[in-house]
Amino acid sequence: MKPLDFDNRFVRELPADPEPASHVRQVHGACYSRVMPTPVSAPKLLAWSPEVAALLDLDEADVRAPEFAEIFAGNALMPGMEPYAACYGGHQFGNWAGQLGDGRAITLGEVLNHRGERWELQLKGAGPTPYSRRADGRAVLRSSIREFLCSEAMHHLGVPTTRALCLVATGEEVIRDMFYDGHPRAEPGAVVCRVAPSFIRFGNFEIFTSRGDVALLERLIDFTIGRDFPELAGSGETRRGDWFREVCERTARTVAHWMRVGFVHGVMNTDNMSILGLTIDYGPYGWIDDFDPGWTPNTTDAGGRRYRFGNQPRIAHWNLLQLANALAPAFPGVEPLQEGLNRYVEAYEAESLGMHRAKLGLASGREEDAALIDALHGLLAAAEVDMTIFYRRLAGIDVDAPSLEPLREAFYDAEKAAPHEAALGEWLGVYAARLREEGIPAVERRARMDAVNPCYVLRNYLAQEAIDAAEAGDPGLIHEILDVMRRPYTEQAGRERFAAKRPDWARHRAGCSMLSCSS
């Protein structure tokens, strides 16, 4: 395997925890603790992403080299790697939770590729760190498959996200009580290598403010701007304000994309919010089948449904407010922070409206569009309509003779849809009239709509099928789903089943509609 060019600025420029041991503790006055991955008995490469390998200037021969699985299971280091776990805190489910930190994530280093891009490599599930609290630092195969596949699917859908280089089985078992109900069982373990320009979270800033450590807060802010927002580095006085505004805009764009593709993160705690505005920490996430703004995949969130699909834009704002509070001691006044938060609201509205107009194939913007979109959302929810199939089919309607027929494929239950058919038909009439006025040729409109309305998303039950097969010893479906998701906007012959709506058996099955944080 060829060597990589490491340039580990995080460990070089920020203060380390002086304590070298990995026992669990509160870490003060430091951004990270040095910690080695814990070796595993039998690493086996299960899957890898060719696009992410290419970002690192690696090719198939590198990935197939025997040392690859050893390195990315945590059994060996490459020259230049300097492993560490980051210290951060966070608000979980609306409450300050104190120090959290990388409890099972270990960064290996920052790679510079031949284009000069910086890519941080981070193992998830590589063993205990000082931040593991009462847990084991490991990850199970099922959650690792879900993170690996979804990171890549999201990227190909055009949603800002952390990436995944590879998925390695550890050959060891991990004990998990999936629904925290007294039924622990041994499950196969795995390690995912995640890749992103930075894994810094809102919580990395919050922890220092919570401890009154303003000096370290300021150091981390300046480091983050300098390394991860170089385009802002020269803006002097207003630099920190410009940065916060940029974080707000990026967060708005990412959440608007989630709403566009039907993604529900499931655990939008502030420790799971990327300062780069990337989708990060794939846990009990889920995909919308029937359009339901009230749906949350996360059983831990079933009570308050704080992280339900339709609430994500509001939660992102709340999380940015927590970040603003944490950053306040580093700002002379609150105005730039207030402006950033306002900018989030504007940016989200603009992004969301733009994306939904594109989903409907509208070439122009009109005052009444927001009402048209809201009305559709209400109908999709009431009639239990599959979001992905509906938009894909909508691109094919005949604007001169609009009919519900081609859209019926998206209905889950004809009886439930029946009382809403008249209203849906009326909506379709208004929509078709609007399209006629715009006069875009049908072929062109279809191409535009198909470019933003995916044919394939990582439906919850598909990921579960890949998990079931992999747990039984066959990783083939992971490879096939990864390949399908590489071209999510293009119909792929012979792969119709991956675009089908959720089968009945998956409606209430664990892993398909119900997920927990246990992973």
Ligand code: AMP
């Ligand atoms: P999450 O809800 O997955 O974002 O995790 C919240 C915190 O718990 C983070 O600090 C994680 O690193 C930590 N954590 C989750 N699972 C484990 C585990 N198996 N071992 C150690 N720490 C964990």
Ligand code: MG
């Ligand atoms: Mg997390």
